[in-house]
Amino acid sequence: xxxxxxxxPRCSKxxxxxxxxxxxxxxxxxxxYLKGALTxxxxxxxxxxxxxxxRDLLRSNETPYKDQDLGNxxxxxxxxxxxxxxxxxxxxxxxxxxxxxxxxxxxxxIVHSLLAAPND
Numbered sequence: 001x002x003x004x005x006x007x008x009p010r011c012s013k014x015x016x017x018x019x020x021x022x023x024x025x026x027x028x029x030x031x032x033y034l035k036g037a038l039t040x041x042x043x044x045x046x047x048x049x050x051x052x053x054x055r056d057l058l059r060s061n062e063t064p065y066k067d068q069d070l071g072n073x074x075x076x077x078x079x080x081x082x083x084x085x086x087x088x089x090x091x092x093x094x095x096x097x098x099x100x101x102x103x104x105x106x107x108x109x110i111v112h113s114l115l116a117a118p119n120d
Contacts, residue, residue, distance in 0.1 A: 001026055003096060005094050006031050033091065053077075
């Protein structure tokens with residue numbers, strides 16, 4: 001199984017999710033997305049796999065969210081993707097991706113449903 005975690009090592013939920021993945025016997029690809037590894041294309045692919053609205057993945061307590069009034073419904077998904085690529089701190093974490101699916105793993109034990117999925 002190929003598995004990728006979009007990880008912030010300073011986040012306890014992200015660290016716990018990474019530990020659960022490793023406990024399953026899988027060493028994931030670790031993407032420290034705050035270091036600029038999250039491109040528009042990669043984010044769009046993740047969103048397609050997640051089947052989750054981008055707004056549900058935004059961290060509304062972050063300064064860029066507040067400063068840019070990103071809660072305003074006038075922002076399109078395309079605009080929001082641009083903001084997340086520019087300010088990756090806006091993206092909630094950890095996100096875990098397999099070949100066919102991706103999920104926000106909050107709480108951490110959500111990762112078990114990805115690890116148990118066949119054909120991923």
